[in-house]
Amino acid sequence: MQDSEFQHNFHTHTFRCKHAKGDVADYCERAISNGMKTLGISDHSALPDDRWLGGRMNYVDLPEYIAAIDSAKEKYPELRIVKGMECEYIPEQQSWYEDELLGKHEFEYLIGAAHFFLDTNEQWIPTYGGTNSARSLVEFGKYTARMMESGVFDFIAHPDLFGNCYENWDENCTACTRDIMAAAADTGVGLEVNALGIRKQTAKSPDNPFPLYPWLPFWEEASNYDVKVIVNADAHKPEDLQGKTGAAFQIVNDLGLNHMDVEQIGRA
Numbered sequence: 001m002q003d004s005e006f007q008h009n010f011h012t013h014t015f016r017c018k019h020a021k022g023d024v025a026d027y028c029e030r031a032i033s034n035g036m037k038t039l040g041i042s043d044h045s046a047l048p049d050d051r052w053l054g055g056r057m058n059y060v061d062l063p064e065y066i067a068a069i070d071s072a073k074e075k076y077p078e079l080r081i082v083k084g085m086e087c088e089y090i091p092e093q094q095s096w097y098e099d100e101l102l103g104k105h106e107f108e109y110l111i112g113a114a115h116f117f118l119d120t121n122e123q124w125i126p127t128y129g130g131t132n133s134a135r136s137l138v139e140f141g142k143y144t145a146r147m148m149e150s151g152v153f154d155f156i157a158h159p160d161l162f163g164n165c166y167e168n169w170d171e172n173c174t175a176c177t178r179d180i181m182a183a184a185a186d187t188g189v190g191l192e193v194n195a196l197g198i199r200k201q202t203a204k205s206p207d208n209p210f211p212l213y214p215w216l217p218f219w220e221e222a223s224n225y226d227v228k229v230i231v232n233a234d235a236h237k238p239e240d241l242q243g244k245t246g247a248a249f250q251i252v253n254d255l256g257l258n259h260m261d262v263e264q265i266g267r268a
């Protein structure tokens, strides 16, 4: 394990999403004291219609979130701070990601994350509890591919989140995974090995039958494709900025996966 592996994190939340602790400056100070070089801030995106408000910032808070990141950039010049958000992908709002977030608000990177996914009837299904059938896995895979093809995301957070409610790996998982891998190979969008998932696995109760994520067969399949991966802490409190990232890098190294060049994220 090399020190450089622990010096970057591109998945960091703030109190604004209502289930994380601390503000941008608290994470910056922790990152600096940990000897880190790069901190990407990526709270759960505000959305213009304020849908799914329970776990994300309110739309009215977006300017203040941006200001908190911009002022941290001035206050902590020794740290490379990168302005991002973790976003659901709502296809009819494509121009909002492009023109408002990446354009007007000058976000430097966006993470795509399917906490919800669209089924074939264009209905939104929650991924927690919702990816528990062959059909829903097909839909989750296709939706994740569609996110990558949108061209607005640098990488996809926890693309193996379907392990939250699918008990045993089978051919449905393999098919879903291959759809995701093919799109990742085509588009060059990265796939995240999420260390928050490892922290959840460590804390999981013995009567929980589900594998959660990272789900190893997913990443074994990744080794058959020309895809890039990224390890992130998915920190919801400052002390988690490097939590279990070593175990996530272990998966990447054991399988010989190709890590993204993090110097390029936010430098478009």
Ligand SMILES: [Zn+2]
Binding pocket: 013, 017, 019, 044, 236
């Ligand atoms: Zn979160």
Ligand SMILES: [Zn+2]
Binding pocket: 011, 013, 086, 157, 234
């Ligand atoms: Zn997150």
